[in-house]
Amino acid sequence: MKASAGGSVTERPSQEPPSRVEDQTVWTRPPHVLWLTPDKPDNISVGRSRIAERLDADGIEVTVRGTTASTVLASFRERERYDAIVGTTRSGAMAGAFLSALTGKPLVVDHVDPIRQLEETHPLWLAVVVRWFENLAFWLSERVLFVYEEEESRVNRFADASSPTELGVDYEEIANPSPAAVEAARDRMADYDLNDNVAIYVGGLEPIYHVESLLDSVDYLDDWSLLILGTGSLADDVERAAASDDAIVFPGSVPHEEMAGFLHLADVGVCLVDDPRTLKVLEYGAAGLPTVHLRGRSQSRFGGLLEYCDADPESIARAIQRASERDGEALGEFVRAYDWGDIGAQYRRAILSTAARTDA
Numbered sequence: 001m002k003a004s005a006g007g008s009v010t011e012r013p014s015q016e017p018p019s020r021v022e023d024q025t026v027w028t029r030p031p032h033v034l035w036l037t038p039d040k041p042d043n044i045s046v047g048r049s050r051i052a053e054r055l056d057a058d059g060i061e062v063t064v065r066g067t068t069a070s071t072v073l074a075s076f077r078e079r080e081r082y083d084a085i086v087g088t089t090r091s092g093a094m095a096g097a098f099l100s101a102l103t104g105k106p107l108v109v110d111h112v113d114p115i116r117q118l119e120e121t122h123p124l125w126l127a128v129v130v131r132w133f134e135n136l137a138f139w140l141s142e143r144v145l146f147v148y149e150e151e152e153s154r155v156n157r158f159a160d161a162s163s164p165t166e167l168g169v170d171y172e173e174i175a176n177p178s179p180a181a182v183e184a185a186r187d188r189m190a191d192y193d194l195n196d197n198v199a200i201y202v203g204g205l206e207p208i209y210h211v212e213s214l215l216d217s218v219d220y221l222d223d224w225s226l227l228i229l230g231t232g233s234l235a236d237d238v239e240r241a242a243a244s245d246d247a248i249v250f251p252g253s254v255p256h257e258e259m260a261g262f263l264h265l266a267d268v269g270v271c272l273v274d275d276p277r278t279l280k281v282l283e284y285g286a287a288g289l290p291t292v293h294l295r296g297r298s299q300s301r302f303g304g305l306l307e308y309c310d311a312d313p314e315s316i317a318r319a320i321q322r323a324s325e326r327d328g329e330a331l332g333e334f335v336r337a338y339d340w341g342d343i344g345a346q347y348r349r350a351i352l353s354t355a356a357r358t359d360a
Contacts, residue, residue: 036092039066054344081211084355097137102236168340174286177260205232210272220317263287276301283334290323
């Protein structure tokens, strides 16, 4: 039976060994999990793949798929292969709930986006519809792992069980990049004439990230290059800006395995979204970069670890200059606690206890 209107009780991450359900389950074969994610470019959305790699190393087979009509249909056809489904918000969770209802496979919802973001950037009617479908996914799930504390009360109104989690980072890989990653970055940048100071932005090129204001900030920066890596709806605008201004460097999107090399070519990282839990800041911190962030919700989480600015080109430029006068050591120490290895262990426990219901 599902939770009553009073909701479920959130279970905080435990430092104890895996649950007794996990320890006592005897698998006749490695458990196989279908993980449905939003259909984003691989170089933009990498977190779930990193967790999947760690699960695979622990003996759990994971098939990660971007959510489209064709992948949902293929997953339904292959339903007998899977012991459990993991669905990442937004589309992956909704598709996972659909498949779980059709197949009876247990569902874990990986809830990484607050509904607030959708309400702020899309028509209200769409946000209402998506909220309803997400609530349904919570209700159908065996467990919800949620990133944002503001979502806890909503999750617990519908889910039987929930646990807070975090976005993570490949700390060692970024802090100490391989020679191959550094060489690949240098090779890619050989055709560009970088200034002595480099500010870097890595991620989606969408309006929510104030990309246009970032491009305009170079007008207020002397002897700086702005290095942009990513893709999105504003990629053409960035490409045109780079063609008309040598201070803007846009190699496009790069493989995630090479990103650490590019970070180590930079002096300052930039993140211009009002969100306290973005992967960009963790990656910049792991690379030891002092970081500029949009003023707002992030201040309560990071405090004096970041330099803050408004979504105004001159304010962004001033923050970049201030950041260049400090080091990123304190931010790096903060970020060290968010390595994917620790977070992956939490997902392992949740998935194994859920998949055990199928194998029973």
